[in-house]
Amino acid sequence: MATALALALASGIAGLATLVSFTSSAQADPSFVSAYAGVGADVTQDVYAGLSGASPAPPSSVVNFFTPLHSSAATNNKTINSFDANPAGGTTTNPGCVTTKLGGPSFDRPNSTTAGLAALLAAVTGSGYVNSSASCTVSPVNVTGQIDFSRAARGPKTAGTTLTFIPFARDGLGVVYYDHSTGNIASLTTGQLTTLYSSPSGTSTIGGDTVFACLTIAGSTPRSNLEAAIGVSDTTANAAANAAGCNNLIQNSGDNFYSFASGLPAGSDAVVPISAGSWISQANGQAVDRCSTARAGGADLAAIDALGKPYSGTAPSEAPRTPYYTSTTYGYNLYTVVPTSKLSGFTQDAALESLFSGSGSALCSSGEQTIVHTFGFDSLVSGEGTCGTTTQQGNG
16 A cells, blocks of 8 residues: 655744655555664755755745655655754754654754754653753753664764764865955965964964854764864864854855955955865755855855865756865765664664665665765765764764
8 A cells, every 4th residue: 555654844843844655555644753863964964955855945946746765565665754953934953942842842952063963862861851051951851762863073182982873975175265256366375374373362373364263063964064174273263263253153154254255454364174075965955055145256166285175067057076075174974873773683673774884775775876966065085984984983
């Protein structure tokens, strides 16, 4: 019989409801009761909205209803619900609370890769989760059974075996610049960025202009990946951004950056890290566009070293440049993170494995990889790992 899997339209669920039929045994409950709940990285919240069968929310200029990612028929075609790093109309600096499961508790919405991993770890260990940087609960909340996977735009940083990081695509670290249309910092070097983010004043002279160092929120992937690429500690970069007066910006929001940069006097410019894939998907109208004002005002992604720009083409037909994404300095893997205990033994979850684990998993299929590419990301290639591998573990 055909089973109608209705995706929930509820506060905090990424995207809109849609209806898709699969050939399987009938089930009476809608998918939001049984679907796996995911939280975490802002970088991949839009592509996971697509993978959950949802359209980008208005005012996205392109409305695509994608066939939902679903597990095998043998595991009852289970689907996912992905909860954004920021609520509709809200921000990651003030994300508020979220409820991921019917009848479950309200808890701090994880607003980054780091926060999503912490929440998933708490769900496994029962230690309680609180987002110390932006809490609506103040006290830890027991989230056991409320989170099944996390979106991560980096690999593990904390040693351990509790969580397994499963790669599925590649992204590039972009650097958004605004220079009052002079073009003086349209091309940057790693050395220039290192000097800038190491500066006690948070400024540096590049191309005759005074450039200000901006950073996204603590724990965000653009921030941590930039620091890794240029070899600057978070302590040092944080001090620079504080001195520049441009710290803890909303990640992957060119408009939030532009509100600061456009107010600088002539001859003063600014830069901020961003996910290249997120920039591309926003420019192409596949994701909710949080960069439209900045783009219209002249902000763009800088060419870095000999790599050039992260994308080719023009909006709404931008595309990732594979040489940039395969860079060992500016390219990085994207992961679905699951509890290691769900991959073997008595607590093994065959449906969760069917979704994410192994080259034959649903997410690694050609159809779902096409959706991933639509959102500005690239395929994994030799030397970067294989889609679906379960060899990387950590505790955050």
